[in-house]
Amino acid sequence: MVYVCRGNIIRSPMAEALLKQSLARRCPDEIAVRSAGLYARRGQRADPRARRAARLLGVDLEGHRARPVTRALIERADLIVPMDSLIEADLRGRYPRAAHKIALLHTGDGDSRRRPIEIADPYDGDEAEIRRCYELLRSCVGRQAEELSAGRPVETEKEARRAR
Numbered sequence: 001m002v003y004v005c006r007g008n009i010i011r012s013p014m015a016e017a018l019l020k021q022s023l024a025r026r027c028p029d030e031i032a033v034r035s036a037g038l039y040a041r042r043g044q045r046a047d048p049r050a051r052r053a054a055r056l057l058g059v060d061l062e063g064h065r066a067r068p069v070t071r072a073l074i075e076r077a078d079l080i081v082p083m084d085s086l087i088e089a090d091l092r093g094r095y096p097r098a099a100h101k102i103a104l105l106h107t108g109d110g111d112s113r114r115r116p117i118e119i120a121d122p123y124d125g126d127e128a129e130i131r132r133c134y135e136l137l138r139s140c141v142g143r144q145a146e147e148l149s150a151g152r153p154v155e156t157e158k159e160a161r162r163a164r
Contacts, residue, residue: 002080010122013061014133016034083121084118
């Protein structure tokens, strides 16, 4: 699976690190997790504010290097998780054949309370805003990890609409 944001320096690397950390305790080596950015500059380090905020949550982003979204990455992914609806729309436009694999993160534990959620880009904000973003990511990615490790497939938006 692959998390996608704009620059791959704040949101998606944290989501990747959180999911890897959670899955390492539950089902190591079973799920390949990556992150990328639609407009990433290959090799760029995670934003310094993001590295500090992540460290406060026990996550190390020091070794992260940004990677751009590529057709090969999208084709290999079983699930593509955009951080917000703008990224989602861009992905669907660029990769229409992968639309069935694209799904925003969600809130709520039960099926009746599940709602797609957008993780707003905190790039123009301060470090406190990045920390709030990371707290939200930790909650959403934690639920996703529970579903993945329990063998429950993570619903795409299309599947969720069909079930309603």
